[in-house]
Amino acid sequence: MAIACPVDLDTEVLRSEISKVYSRVAADPNGDFHFHRGAEYAAQFLGYDPDELAALPAQCTASFAGIANPHAIAPILPAETVLDIGCGAGMDLLLAARRVGPGGRAIGMDMTEAMRDRARASAAAAGLTNVEVYRADATALPLPDASVDVVISNGVLNLVPEKERAFAEIKRVLRPGGRLQLADIVLDAALGEDVRRNIDLWTG
Numbered sequence: 001m002a003i004a005c006p007v008d009l010d011t012e013v014l015r016s017e018i019s020k021v022y023s024r025v026a027a028d029p030n031g032d033f034h035f036h037r038g039a040e041y042a043a044q045f046l047g048y049d050p051d052e053l054a055a056l057p058a059q060c061t062a063s064f065a066g067i068a069n070p071h072a073i074a075p076i077l078p079a080e081t082v083l084d085i086g087c088g089a090g091m092d093l094l095l096a097a098r099r100v101g102p103g104g105r106a107i108g109m110d111m112t113e114a115m116r117d118r119a120r121a122s123a124a125a126a127g128l129t130n131v132e133v134y135r136a137d138a139t140a141l142p143l144p145d146a147s148v149d150v151v152i153s154n155g156v157l158n159l160v161p162e163k164e165r166a167f168a169e170i171k172r173v174l175r176p177g178g179r180l181q182l183a184d185i186v187l188d189a190a191l192g193e194d195v196r197r198n199i200d201l202w203t204g
Helices: 013-029 039-046 050-054 091-100 113-125 163-173
Strands: 081-085 105-110 130-136 149-155 174-183
Touching: 013 105, 013 113, 039 050, 039 105, 050 091, 050 130, 081 091, 091 105, 091 130, 091 149, 091 163, 105 113, 130 163
Parallel strands: 081 105, 081 149, 105 130, 149 174
Antiparallel strands: none
16 A cells, blocks of 8 residues: 655755755765765665776766666667656766667756756766756656656655656656656655654655
8 A cells, every 4th residue: 555645845945955965966976965875886785787887987976876776677778768867967877878879869857957967977978979968857857748768767756745746747758668667765654744844854
């Protein structure tokens, strides 16, 4: 049975605070945060191929803050269009771009400017011309209906209070037979109101 988690807080304030935290991660990945980061963590604990990560620009792997590996769920195929919701500095996005090749597209969405800048710079440094990065959050994706083969997301949707809207948007942009490869945090117990209203806990 799904556990409801109603949120009684200002979602714009929440978005602003989340963006502040991840702007700091982009600027100083080795700073003091309450979550793991970086290529070594991704390879050792999440099953990423260390050789693949070593081939990516360090500026995108250093700021990686995912919680699992959406690429392990199913292969991403040549010529597919992949959307990465909450792409951050671009580690999963660039891995997807390499998998789809020049005949495919890797589209990143993130609401944090500093992370988008890192993702774009990393794609350019890697010589990947099939990468696009846009400002957006999960509840309002600026893409046409049925335009994406695969949606990936890593540790992002838990930060979105309007989850029903986010999943409706994912369903809208996926083509028939498309795939959602989601790595995220889930609840196995109800949260108290004081926890649900604590923005510091929302932002990690």
